[in-house]
Amino acid sequence: MKKLILLSFVLSTAATAHTIKGTLVLKGSLRTKVYVRGVETTCRVKVDKVKNILDEDSYGNPGYNVAIEITLDGRDEKRKITIKEEQKLNFTNFFVVGNTVEARDLSYIANNGAATLSIKEDGRLSKIQFPAQGQIVTCSF
Amino acid sequence: MAMKLWLILFAAIVFVQAYARADVVVTTVFNVIESKKTETLLVLSGVDGRVYKTKKTSEGLKYLKALKGKVVTLSYTTRGEESHIDQIRTVAPGEVDTRTMDLNHFQYNQLREFAPTELQSMEEANNLFTTLLNDGDRSRSQCFKRAHMWSFDMWSKLNINSQKMFIFYTQRYVQLEDFKWWFHVAPSVVVNGVDMVMDGTFMEKPMTVRAWQNFFMKSEKIRCPMIENYNQYADNQWQKLCYTLKVPMYYLSPLDIENRDNKNIQKDHWVLEELQDARRAFKNYLDVYEGLDTGKPTITY
Structure with a gap:
């Protein structure tokens, strides 16, 4: 009887884990300071477009495509180093896990696989990580 | 010539018989209105949603309006798309069990159970x-x-x-x-x-x-x-x-x-x-x- 109750709990938990809220990424711009190659740099991130992926993951959840513009702007006068970077990336919240596709509420990955994005429960950007200037840059908001 | 005329008349009678079809329905008279296009009265039947027509007269209008909401036996003849009333009268007491027959689909009936065809x-x-x-x-x-x-x-x-x-x-x-x-x-x-x-x-x-x-x-x-x-x-x-x-x-x-x-x-x-x-x-x-x-x-x- 106890085993049956435990099995039912595990199964129900597993089922609800595959249903997501569908949190919408909010459009808009954010900026923060980061150090890139030792240079204090302004990281600006603009969420440009958010669209539905007209497809479902392995559990019936639809996904999102998010278009992001990132700019890095910094200058170290002493060392004469200029940081100037502009990237346009498309992100999706569909992740391949083994032989399934899984939509996630708060995590995104760039279509090129090199960058990741996190959002908060209210849809605002939390963190973006991407390769630039020979390092992995993390902009947190 | 006479034979030809008789044949035409016979064919016409056969055609009309095939074209026209008489029938009877027990229903509730849900609505009665006067046609704006022809000199007819239109009776909306509650049991089947069909419109039955009859020639417009002032007596007929008065009679039919008095039947609104009542259960009637309606005899009619169908010609093409139209059904024409031959006779319409209220049912006699005991003639129809209105408690078990669903006679008005324009009114809520708690006993009505919808089932798709x-x-x-x-x-x-x-x-x-x-x-x-x-x-x-x-x-x-x-x-x-x-x-x-x-x-x-x-x-x-x-x-x-x-x-x-x-x-x-x-x-x-x-x-x-x-x-x-x-x-x-x-x-x-x-x-x-x-x-x-x-x-x-x-x-x-x-x-x-x-x-x-x-x-x-x-x-x-x-x-x-x-x-x-x-x-x-x-x-x-x-x-x-x-x-x-x-x-x-x-x-x-x-x-x-x-x-x-x-x-x-x-x-x-x-x-x-x-x-x-x-x-x-x-x-x-x-x-x-x-x-x-x-x-x-x-x-x-």
């Missing part, structure tokens, strides 16, 4: 589809009014109980796809246990629910889960792109479904005011649906 073949469904009125101008009407008239026609002309299949688009879909609808509806019938949607405006034949959804979602990869309650849609606007909900043919619009699920207002009957408005979905509605008139100004739903 089961068609036996796709051929039957295809033939039914061709009877749907379609003047080809979708810009003049809204889907829920067209669907309502198609359902009413299937019931009143062919005694087929259809259902209404709704697709509800969520806020997620409407907002991000910049889509102008929030729902679409068409009647559906059951064919060998399978729901087939009869969308006479956008389709050319009956379609499975999935195929119909795929067309309107512009994708074969999106499922619109079938829900039982309106709040499953209203409360979950971001988890899915769409939902499907099926209701009996009497439900005109999403508001009816919301009232059912939030206020327990069940709809198991036709509402003449709604039909009077919905009939305007078609260009020639005054010719086709003249009898569906309350006699009062039309309320827009």
